Amino acid sequence: MLRRALALAIPGGIIGHVSMANAQMGDHRQAIDALFRNFSEAYGRHDADAIGALFTEDAILMGPAPIVIGRQAIAQNYKGRFNQGFGNIGFQFQYYDPDGAWAAGTYTVSLPQAGGERLGNVTSIFRRQANALLIHVHTFNFRG
Numbered sequence: 001m002l003r004r005a006l007a008l009a010i011p012g013g014i015i016g017h018v019s020m021a022n023a024q025m026g027d028h029r030q031a032i033d034a035l036f037r038n039f040s041e042a043y044g045r046h047d048a049d050a051i052g053a054l055f056t057e058d059a060i061l062m063g064p065a066p067i068v069i070g071r072q073a074i075a076q077n078y079k080g081r082f083n084q085g086f087g088n089i090g091f092q093f094q095y096y097d098p099d100g101a102w103a104a105g106t107y108t109v110s111l112p113q114a115g116g117e118r119l120g121n122v123t124s125i126f127r128r129q130a131n132a133l134l135i136h137v138h139t140f141n142f143r144g
Helices: 002-045 048-052 071-083
Strands: 055-062 089-096 102-111 116-129 132-142
Touching: 002 048, 002 089, 002 116, 002 132, 048 071, 055 071
Parallel strands: 055 132
Antiparallel strands: 089 102, 102 116, 116 132
């Protein structure tokens, strides 16, 4: 009788644990997607300060140019990009860390002056600060 009770109880506990983990994963994914929706909207407005506010104070930005460290330096970097004619940006993450620590995927940025778009890869590492999810490390490159 005890075996039967355990045989019924254990799978229920496992399923409950998996469901809870999936719910947490969904919460992390939604928070990351919302963060990058804000990033894309600020990028479209050419609001470098709003983009900078999405990063931790000691964040690292690693792209094809030299590494940039710090929230204010990152905002300045994006101001430079906007002056170079960068337009809108969109992100599509395919991989999410179950604990919400990182995400990886692709992005597309418009370059109106160059008459087109560029596709690239992106990976970001996150930190929670003051109940907000912020970007701590943001790496990206262009494909081809």
